[in-house]
Structures are given as structure tokens and as C-alpha cells.
Amino acid sequence: MSLRFVTGNEGKVREARAYFDGITDVEQVAYDYAEVQADDLETIASRGAVEAYRELDGTEPLFVEDSGLAIEALGGFPGPYSAYVEDTLGIERVWNLAADEENRRARFESVIAHVDGDPADPDVETFTGTVAGTIVAPRGEGGFGYDPIFAYNGATMAEMGATEKNAISHRGRAFATFAEWLAEDE
Amino acid sequence: MSLRFVTGNEGKVREARAYFDGITDVEQVAYDYAEVQADDLETIASRGAVEAYRELDGTEPLFVEDSGLAIEALGGFPGPYSAYVEDTLGIERVWNLAADEENRRARFESVIAHVDGDPADPDVETFTGTVAGTIVAPRGEGGFGYDPIFAYNGATMAEMGATEKNAISHRGRAFATFAEWLAEDE
Numbered sequence: 001m002s003l004r005f006v007t008g009n010e011g012k013v014r015e016a017r018a019y020f021d022g023i024t025d026v027e028q029v030a031y032d033y034a035e036v037q038a039d040d041l042e043t044i045a046s047r048g049a050v051e052a053y054r055e056l057d058g059t060e061p062l063f064v065e066d067s068g069l070a071i072e073a074l075g076g077f078p079g080p081y082s083a084y085v086e087d088t089l090g091i092e093r094v095w096n097l098a099a100d101e102e103n104r105r106a107r108f109e110s111v112i113a114h115v116d117g118d119p120a121d122p123d124v125e126t127f128t129g130t131v132a133g134t135i136v137a138p139r140g141e142g143g144f145g146y147d148p149i150f151a152y153n154g155a156t157m158a159e160m161g162a163t164e165k166n167a168i169s170h171r172g173r174a175f176a177t178f179a180e181w182l183a184e185d186e
Numbered sequence: 187m188s189l190r191f192v193t194g195n196e197g198k199v200r201e202a203r204a205y206f207d208g209i210t211d212v213e214q215v216a217y218d219y220a221e222v223q224a225d226d227l228e229t230i231a232s233r234g235a236v237e238a239y240r241e242l243d244g245t246e247p248l249f250v251e252d253s254g255l256a257i258e259a260l261g262g263f264p265g266p267y268s269a270y271v272e273d274t275l276g277i278e279r280v281w282n283l284a285a286d287e288e289n290r291r292a293r294f295e296s297v298i299a300h301v302d303g304d305p306a307d308p309d310v311e312t313f314t315g316t317v318a319g320t321i322v323a324p325r326g327e328g329g330f331g332y333d334p335i336f337a338y339n340g341a342t343m344a345e346m347g348a349t350e351k352n353a354i355s356h357r358g359r360a361f362a363t364f365a366e367w368l369a370e371d372e
Contacts, residue, residue, distance in 0.1 A: 034222040034233070036220040036221065036222055036223065037220070037221035037222065037223055037230075037267070037270070039270070047220070074279075075274035075275070076274060077270075077271070077274035077275055079274070081223070081267045081270060084263075084265075084267060085263070087261065088260055088261035088262060089260055089261070089263050089283070093283060093286075096286070097275070097279060097282075097283070100279075100282070
């Protein structure tokens, strides 16, 4: 069995393969599906997965993954627009915004949407992983995205080794739940 | 002749009617089309208009309008996500972000997308209006959205009367160009 992962990010594909070892092969498909503007990642991932499923061929199952950072005192900002905000404001300015707040709590969230069945009325399953932490001044050389300003247990995600990071990562948690569901489904 | 304006905002419909007087009636249709994540308003408005055209009935022409604020020193932020950023950060924090920059130049942009023809291969025309100004500390009680922090010729949009504001407004300029095209088309 092989499962298609619709993403342009090879790092995510490598991460997925580690979780699906012995369950299924993962094949990367670089289709650029539309991300709708919505306040929740479930909607964005689900609609993107269905669009990709219909546009590709609608016979073999596939999944997509979408993730974001939500800062509590900023109403969940940057949320579903985390990539856009990283590109325009940059993480230093996001840190400055959080630094003005007493409450620095934040959450990384990852949502996987898996699609299968009849393309006209597909079956969509979503799997969510979250990690709660705090926003801090940028530290560390590893990771990517918001990792340098997101701290968990005293260390930023950019200061952790891969093993340590995967053990607590939102994406790792979503992949683990998804892998469990796939294994039961076999 | 009557033209459908797909929007939930009655204020925009009133504004449109002022420009289309003697050209066409404007009928409000409150269909909630998907806004895709894209860095330009043309793509968002065009795809939204086509979706609405197909979902509604695909026989009578319609248009949508989308607008946003782009702050030059912040890479065009908040851009297509202006409404989300207003809801989460709020305009006071957007002012704080701009206050840290030497360059306070910004641009309001409005894009109208009009759809007609065969739903399978529709004709889409877009009309753009922009106004250049500067970001300032919030002032004024009028207007809505980012009006209190957007200044043009020394006054913020929230300090202007309706006539003064309409004369320079991005949306007014887009409506005016669109109305001209409609009048020629008759």
C-alpha cells in the first residue's frame, strides 16, 4: 500500500515516513491546492484535500497537512496565516507583539486531512496535534518557521535536537494519531 | 437592467448604488464565497466571483469586491488578510508595528471582479482602485476598519466626511472605473 502526501515540503514527507514505517509507503505529490481563508485549520486542510483529490484523479486516497501558531493574547494570531505573517512581518516582529502582552501563552497546531471514497461525496478524516508553550525572544539555530520564538519546558524548538523536538511536536502528534488510525484501518 | 453584488456588507451596496445611478440597479446577494489564500486581491476576488457565479445559477452577471491595506515597510502586511488582522490584532497594534518603522507609507486597495458568460469558461473583468497614504496613531470617529490609522493629506479617513472620503477612497475609485466600463458596455 502507498499513500499520497500532497505537499511541496520534503521535510514533512521525511517526517511522515518515520511515523508510517511498516504501515504504508508515502509518496510525495507536489500539487498546489487552494487554501481558503478560514479561521480554523480543519476547514483549510479538509477543503484543500478534497480539491486535490478531485483534481488529481479521485481514485487513490491522499492527505494534506496544514499547521499554524496561535498566540492567546493576540486572538489566535497569526493562526491560519502563519506562513504569510512569517514572510511579511517576520518572527522578530511577532515576538515584539507578544512582548507587549502579559500573557505569552501560545499553541502550535497541526491538522492532517485524509480523503478517500467517491469524489462527489468523499470521506474526509482529520487528525490534530497541538503543543502548548510560550512566546519568547528568538533563541536557537535549529528548526524553521516560528521555532526560535516558541518555548516548551524552558527550551525553544530551535534549541532542541530532532529527537527531542519530534517527541513533543504538534506535527509529530498529528502524524502519530493518523498512523494509529491507518494501522487499525488495514 | 439589474446587477448582482455578492456581499454581506450593506454599506458597500449603498456605496455602489451611488456610482451606478442611471446605469444599472444593484441587487445584494449574501452568498458567502470562499476566499482563497493568495498574496493578491485580484486572485481572491476573481476566484470568489467565479465560485459564486457557478453556485448561484451562472446566467445573470454578478460582481464581488475585496479590499485591503498594505503597509510598505511590513512587506504589504496585512494585505489580503486585513479583516482577520483587524479582528485579532486590532488597529492599535497595527499602528504600533508601523510606529517602529521609519517608512510609514501604506496603500488601501479595492478590487472588483465582474463575471459573465459561460459558467464553464466565464469572462472575468477586474477593476482596481488604490489610495496612497501614511499610517498614523488612531484619530477620528468616522469610517470603519483601518480608517482611523490611515491618513491622506493630513486627515485620517475616520476624520473625513462621507463626500470627502468617497472622493479619494480606493473603493470609490474602483466603483467609478467599473461604472464607466458598464456604461460603455450598455
